[in-house]
Amino acid sequence: MRLKLLVAGLMMVAQVHAGPLPSAEAPADDGPWVVRAYFDSRSQFDLAASQSEPWQVDHRLGYAVFEVADRADYDRLSALGLRLAVDPEQTEVLRHPLGDLRSIPGFGCYRTVEESFASMDQLTVDHPTLASVIDIGDSWNKINHPGTGYDLRVLKLSNSAIAGPKPALFIMGAVHAREYTTAETVLRFAEGLLARYADDADARWMLDHHELYILVHSNPDGRKMAEAGDLWRKNLNENYCGATSSSRGADLNRNFPFEWGAHGGSSGDPCSGTFRGANPGAEPESAAIITFLRNLFPAARPPDLVTPAPSDTSGAFVDVHSYGRLVMWAWGFTPSGAPNGEAMTALGRRMAWFNGYRPQQ
Numbered sequence: 001m002r003l004k005l006l007v008a009g010l011m012m013v014a015q016v017h018a019g020p021l022p023s024a025e026a027p028a029d030d031g032p033w034v035v036r037a038y039f040d041s042r043s044q045f046d047l048a049a050s051q052s053e054p055w056q057v058d059h060r061l062g063y064a065v066f067e068v069a070d071r072a073d074y075d076r077l078s079a080l081g082l083r084l085a086v087d088p089e090q091t092e093v094l095r096h097p098l099g100d101l102r103s104i105p106g107f108g109c110y111r112t113v114e115e116s117f118a119s120m121d122q123l124t125v126d127h128p129t130l131a132s133v134i135d136i137g138d139s140w141n142k143i144n145h146p147g148t149g150y151d152l153r154v155l156k157l158s159n160s161a162i163a164g165p166k167p168a169l170f171i172m173g174a175v176h177a178r179e180y181t182t183a184e185t186v187l188r189f190a191e192g193l194l195a196r197y198a199d200d201a202d203a204r205w206m207l208d209h210h211e212l213y214i215l216v217h218s219n220p221d222g223r224k225m226a227e228a229g230d231l232w233r234k235n236l237n238e239n240y241c242g243a244t245s246s247s248r249g250a251d252l253n254r255n256f257p258f259e260w261g262a263h264g265g266s267s268g269d270p271c272s273g274t275f276r277g278a279n280p281g282a283e284p285e286s287a288a289i290i291t292f293l294r295n296l297f298p299a300a301r302p303p304d305l306v307t308p309a310p311s312d313t314s315g316a317f318v319d320v321h322s323y324g325r326l327v328m329w330a331w332g333f334t335p336s337g338a339p340n341g342e343a344m345t346a347l348g349r350r351m352a353w354f355n356g357y358r359p360q361q
């Protein structure tokens with residue numbers, strides 16, 4: 001475990017957004033806008049907040065951020081005595097969430113599978129020495145219904161002009177299809193690093209001297225169902241629960257072979273949301289991930305439960321879910337500490353310090 005690597009990564013995520021300063025000029029157009037509303041007192045803020053839910057409040061600096069629909073809305077807020085300033089950059093995002101992308105109905109901030117892949121491809125065009133895409137395998141649909149389904153695509157970030165070996169960070173999102181935000185989060189993490197590479201020392205250090213592997217969509221078939229509003233969680237394996245059942249598929253997150261099905265926490269019922277699959281590591285998506293990871297992180301310790309990896313072992317693995325507000329580390333199947341458990345505890349607590357989540361084994 002390389003502490004510095006992940007800590008720097010989280011600092012990127014937490015970095016405060018810095019765009020053009022809000023303008024105090026009254027807007028000339030008809031809205032909508034994102035507005036910073038500066039208040040003089042708590043009661044003034046409370047009155048404004050009782051009429052419209054703020055996006056964000058900073059009591060220390062004395063302002064709240066509101067989405068303001070139109071001129072009447074703007075005047076109403078202004079009449080409460082708040083000093084208003086339009087944030088041009090956030091207003092642009094509000095009006096055009098992601099350019100002209102189609103996005104998920106009702107969730108304009110999240111890109112679809114196709115849009116995510118298009119963004120990944122664009123990153124490789126814009127940053128040819130820093131970004132590339134690796135196809136690590138196929139989804140269940142792609143294998144079983146040719147012409148449908150998806151590749152499992154890993155976005156690799158590293159400066160290819162600087163020779164390795166370099167420590168690797170692997171991040172996976174959206175293994176649970178309906179957890180929309182995880183794919184977007186990991187993709188924006190990549191985009192943020194690339195955007196800051198030219199003038200941010202941390203971003204440059206990350207990309208020059210490490211390899212980042214980001215599997216944005218670990219379960220693209222399921223995600224496609226979720227994007228239609230189905231609250232889909234599992235993959236689309238039609239051998240479980242009936243070929244057309246809306247409860248079909250395996251919970252890929254419970255299909256990985258380590259302690260598979262041994263300690264509760266998963267189900268043997270093919271219709272269950274936590275069905276672990278018929279065989280460990282045998283779903284096409286989980287099998288592809290396992291093969292890729294075993295190659296990326298050669299075993300540094302024997303396959304027992306007690307021998308630690310040498311302290312100079314490098315590499316980190318992060319699986320992003322939504323939502324729990326937790327930073328969790330191994331083991332999950334027993335409260336006993338893992339070998340290297342002390343180091344993982346330190347790392348997990350450090351990560352949680354950055355984002356305010358609860359750290360726990």
Ligand SMILES: [Zn+2]
Pocket residue numbers: 176179253321322
């Ligand atoms: Zn999950």
